[in-house]
Amino acid sequence: MLLxxxxxxxxxxxxxxxxxxxxxxxxxxxRLIAVDASQDGTAEILFNHALNPTTVxxxxxxxxxxxxxxxxxxxxxxxLFTDADIAFPPEYFQxxxxxxxxxxxxxxxxxxxxxxxxxxxxxxxxxQSWLDAVGIPAVSGSNLLIRKEVCLKAGGFDPELPCTExxxxxxxxxxxxxxxHFLPELQVIATDHRRWQQxxxxxxxxxMVRGGLMYLGLLxxxxxxSDWGYWLSPSYGPSDILRMES
Numbered sequence: 001m002l003l004x005x006x007x008x009x010x011x012x013x014x015x016x017x018x019x020x021x022x023x024x025x026x027x028x029x030x031r032l033i034a035v036d037a038s039q040d041g042t043a044e045i046l047f048n049h050a051l052n053p054t055t056v057x058x059x060x061x062x063x064x065x066x067x068x069x070x071x072x073x074x075x076x077x078x079x080l081f082t083d084a085d086i087a088f089p090p091e092y093f094q095x096x097x098x099x100x101x102x103x104x105x106x107x108x109x110x111x112x113x114x115x116x117x118x119x120x121x122x123x124x125x126x127x128q129s130w131l132d133a134v135g136i137p138a139v140s141g142s143n144l145l146i147r148k149e150v151c152l153k154a155g156g157f158d159p160e161l162p163c164t165e166x167x168x169x170x171x172x173x174x175x176x177x178x179x180x181h182f183l184p185e186l187q188v189i190a191t192d193h194r195r196w197q198q199x200x201x202x203x204x205x206x207x208m209v210r211g212g213l214m215y216l217g218l219l220x221x222x223x224x225x226s227d228w229g230y231w232l233s234p235s236y237g238p239s240d241i242l243r244m245e246s
Contacts, residue, residue, distance in 0.1 A: 010022070011034075014042060016042050019084050031055075032053070063162070063163065068157045071151055105146065109187055110128055128184075164211055
């Protein structure tokens with residue numbers, strides 16, 4: 001794959017302390033779309049520090065709606081979905097360039113830590129690998145590379161989901177017969193552990209119970225569309241799309 005065929009989509013919400021490190025890990029020239037629901041200086045940093053052709057879409061709503069807006073705005077064959085609280089190691093994009101994507105519709109990889117919660121991330125990655133081995137994609141929205149056309153044909157992200165939108169898309173892709181693979185060597189680095197700091201036990205239980213019930217179709221609708229609400233925020237009104245070329 002050529003990096004010219006790739007657009008990175010990142011939802012942002014009050015990521016002032018993370019976004020510089022994220023931007024600094026990107027290869028120069030790759031297209032970036034940020035869907036921003038911030039009330040801090042995130043957007044200003046994106047405009048002032050991005051070294052890539054960058055589009056910022058100001059939009060409230062769920063993280064699923066943010067990812068979907070970025071998907072629809074992208075104009076390349078491949079879209080890389082990620083989060084602002086990660087950094088890409090230098091070898092990440094080298095791996096993408098040399099990977100063979102013949103007959104592959106999507107790939108996803110793990111998130112690791114170089115400081116706190118290393119074992120937590122390691123076990124989470126192992127869980128992704130075990131589930132993939134039995135045919136259940138455990139997709140992370142921090143590290144999902146997919147053909148735009150395939151994502152749209154599969155229905156894109158469910159806009160009502162406040163979380164688990166990434167795994168739900170992966171399950172739908174597999175059930176529709178698309179080729180999706182877990183690549184343990186395609187790692188991103190977590191730079192912010194705030195969700196684990198809020199309580200790693202609760203996070204584990206939440207992920208397993210909610211994800212399991214959703215996969216089996218047993219989660220009642222009122223709970224399916226209601227959660228911690230990380231991404232629920234006041235709307236900016238009509239989407240205001242700003243473009244910066246660099």
